[in-house]
Amino acid sequence: MAMPVSGVPTKTRAAQIPAGHALARVGRAIRSSRKAATGTVLLVIFILVALFPGVIAHDSPTQDAYPPRLGPSSAHLLGTNSYGQDLFAQVIWGTRNVLIIAFTVGLLTTGIAVLIGVAAAYLGGGWDGTLSVVTDVLLVIPLFPLLIVIAAYAQGESTIVLITAITLTSWSYTARQLRSQALTLRNRDFLEAARVRGERKIYVIVMEVIPTMTSLIVASFLTNALYAVLLSSSLQFIGLGDPNTVSWGTTLYWAQNNAALQTGEPLWAIAPGFCIALLGAAFALLNYAFDEIGNPALRPVRRSKRVRGA
Amino acid sequence: MRYVLRRLGFFVLTLWVALTLNFLLPRLMPGNPALAMLAKFHGELGPGGLNALETLFGVNTHQSLLQQYFGYLHDVFTGNFGISLSEYPATVTSVIGSAIWWTVGLVGVTTVLAFLLGTGLGIVSAWRRGGKLDSIVPPVFVITSAIPYFWVAMVLVLVFGITLHWFPSQGGYYVTTDTPGLNLTFFQDVINHAFLPALALLITTIGTWILTMRNTMITTLAEDYVRMARAKGLPGRRIMLDYAARNAILPNLVGFAMSLGFVVSGAILIEYVFNYPGVGYMLLQAVSGEDYPLMQALFLLITVAVLVAILAADLLTALLDPRTRAAR
Numbered sequence: 046m047a048m049p050v051s052g053v054p055t056k057t058r059a060a061q062i063p064a065g066h067a068l069a070r071v072g073r074a075i076r077s078s079r080k081a082a083t084g085t086v087l088l089v090i091f092i093l094v095a096l097f098p099g100v101i102a103h104d105s106p107t108q109d110a111y112p113p114r115l116g117p118s119s120a121h122l123l124g125t126n127s128y129g130q131d132l133f134a135q136v137i138w139g140t141r142n143v144l145i146i147a148f149t150v151g152l153l154t155t156g157i158a159v160l161i162g163v164a165a166a167y168l169g170g171g172w173d174g175t176l177s178v179v180t181d182v183l184l185v186i187p188l189f190p191l192l193i194v195i196a197a198y199a200q201g202e203s204t205i206v207l208i209t210a211i212t213l214t215s216w217s218y219t220a221r222q223l224r225s226q227a228l229t230l231r232n233r234d235f236l237e238a239a240r241v242r243g244e245r246k247i248y249v250i251v252m253e254v255i256p257t258m259t260s261l262i263v264a265s266f267l268t269n270a271l272y273a274v275l276l277s278s279s280l281q282f283i284g285l286g287d288p289n290t291v292s293w294g295t296t297l298y299w300a301q302n303n304a305a306l307q308t309g310e311p312l313w314a315i316a317p318g319f320c321i322a323l324l325g326a327a328f329a330l331l332n333y334a335f336d337e338i339g340n341p342a343l344r345p346v347r348r349s350k351r352v353r354g355a
Numbered sequence: 356m357r358y359v360l361r362r363l364g365f366f367v368l369t370l371w372v373a374l375t376l377n378f379l380l381p382r383l384m385p386g387n388p389a390l391a392m393l394a395k396f397h398g399e400l401g402p403g404g405l406n407a408l409e410t411l412f413g414v415n416t417h418q419s420l421l422q423q424y425f426g427y428l429h430d431v432f433t434g435n436f437g438i439s440l441s442e443y444p445a446t447v448t449s450v451i452g453s454a455i456w457w458t459v460g461l462v463g464v465t466t467v468l469a470f471l472l473g474t475g476l477g478i479v480s481a482w483r484r485g486g487k488l489d490s491i492v493p494p495v496f497v498i499t500s501a502i503p504y505f506w507v508a509m510v511l512v513l514v515f516g517i518t519l520h521w522f523p524s525q526g527g528y529y530v531t532t533d534t535p536g537l538n539l540t541f542f543q544d545v546i547n548h549a550f551l552p553a554l555a556l557l558i559t560t561i562g563t564w565i566l567t568m569r570n571t572m573i574t575t576l577a578e579d580y581v582r583m584a585r586a587k588g589l590p591g592r593r594i595m596l597d598y599a600a601r602n603a604i605l606p607n608l609v610g611f612a613m614s615l616g617f618v619v620s621g622a623i624l625i626e627y628v629f630n631y632p633g634v635g636y637m638l639l640q641a642v643s644g645e646d647y648p649l650m651q652a653l654f655l656l657i658t659v660a661v662l663v664a665i666l667a668a669d670l671l672t673a674l675l676d677p678r679t680r681a682a683r
Contacts (some may be wrong), residue, residue, distance in 0.1 A: 080497075182369050183667055185378070187620050190638065192656045194377075197642040198384040226417075275503055279624055282505060283639055289390060301628070306513050318506035322568070325501030333497050 473564025616664020
């Protein structure tokens with residue numbers, strides 16, 4: 046996935062909402078929108094499954110305990126693969142790995158992006174110049190090939206390597222969005238007031254600027270988590286993750302390696318892929334709904350004119 | 356003019372960063388991946404090949420990092436990318452040359468198709484806002500944007516390739532029964548093999564075109580000159596195409612220029628699922644075969660293609676949108 050920015054409408058948010066209100070809005074958004082409700086329910090189910098996989102799947106995901114290539118049955122809901130592993134157990138236990146990656150990468154990339162984007166906008170001058178150039182350069186280097194190269198050199202493949210590589214390479218888009226938003230704030234009166242009070246810059250950034258951008262930050266987190274799911278699964282699928290972890294991407298890797306589609310074991314490849322799509326859809330739906338509700342200015346006609354370049 | 360110069364400067368800067376990343380990554384990674392690779396190929400390569408590798412990754416050479424760096428830059432600019440390890444003793448350049456046309460053919464044609472089709476659907480969807488098409492398209496593409504490309508490809512392989520046997524689902528042509536050449540059978544064979552990968556690409560990329568076109572067009576339709584055209588009683592078709600679409604198409608055109616750069620890298624996973632003999636599949640083969648020289652060269656090729664396309668998109672914007680020129 047060379048990630049040509051996907052079908053999720055790109056946002057240029059203008060609304061600035063105080064922190065408390067924004068969170069209240071999230072709650073209201075979830076209650077009032079079908080999209081948001083669907084996304085939330087899906088996500089909560091996935092989180093519960095990730096927390097308590099043993100309750101749902103009684104088999105071990107890694108043990109080659111059964112006859113290979115069983116069809117679906119009540120004992121093995123999705124059948125078994127060529128190694129005699131229970132596929133249902135693999136899908137259930139695999140939820141944990143992908144959710145850990147999604148939330149960690151989502152939080153870390155958004156965190157880095159907030160720091161860099163807001164610092165660039167607020168500090169201005171040379172700082173802004175330098176940070177913006179770094180952001181822009183990283184933004185145009187094709188992400189997925191770069192990740193492939195990094196993962197290939199990193200040899201000791203593991204979830205940590207995946208998380209680090211994805212985080213370090215994919216914060217730039219969010220940083221750029223946050224910078225533009227923070228720029229619109231720079232000369233507002235309440236920041237002027239803080240400056241006059243003699244507050245330190247770091248205090249102003251953390252306590253005054255960032256809280257006004259909560260809605261954009263939440264939306265960025267959702268987008269980044271979605272990309273983390275897609276990127277990490279893709280890397281695992283082509284064998285650049287740890288082949289021994291239990292995760293959807295790894296299950297897909299073994300399915301592809303054993304030509305599961307061609308040898309009459311389609312569920313081996315279809316089931317984990319479906320889960321990735323479903324989890325991705327959960328994040329995308331939440332993001333879309335949140336975008337519509339958290340920012341009334343975008344809702345009607347004037348939505349999503351993509352601003353690119355510079 | 357200043358705008359153009361700034362974009363050119365940015366292009367040179369990003370190119371330099373990409374080249375330097377390519378140089379530094381293998382040297383900075385813990386555990387020296389180059390050494391591991393050299394050990395693996397030690398018995399298989401002649402001393403000449405081994406020597407070239409050692410120079411490429413700065414192993415056993417008595418050069419400082421800076422000397423290595425300038426040597427590397429010199430090699431890149433003279434088109435010397437070394438020798439491929441998996442296709443030894445062929446040069447990296449010739450190996451890539453054999454794969455690139457497959458990718459350009461498949462992904463290039465599909466990109467143009469997706470652009471034309473998506474833009475058209477976007478225009479109609481915005482024109483009949485709230486109509487059938489318009490109520491289906493946006494939500495569908497919110498969902499498809501979350502689906503991994505390679506999974507779409509796998510489903511297509513399963514349904515049309517394996518279950519229905521409508522199209523071949525592996526490779527670029529029948530390697531065993533067909534020989535490449537300029538004849539009709541081979542041509543048909545290639546089209547047949549390209550159908551499913553192209554469909555997978557089309558499904559996963561068309562949404563962006565539709566949504567961008569639709570959203571810009573909706574904004575344009577609210578402009579005064581469109582209302583004026585309606586008031587004059589011009590035929591709907593003419594308003595839709597000449598007044599609204601013509602002015603709304605800029606973001607899509609710029610996106611199109613950019614997406615041409617992603618032709619090379621855009622289908623890595625789709626090529627992988629279909630074992631399609633293009634550049635993306637080759638990149639993954641190079642990775643799994645630890646053919647680092649080939650991998651490095653492919654990464655550079657992909658990056659340069661994207662950077663050139665972005666530059667082209669910027670210049671196109673400056674050319675077509677006078678506001679850009681005035682603003683900078």
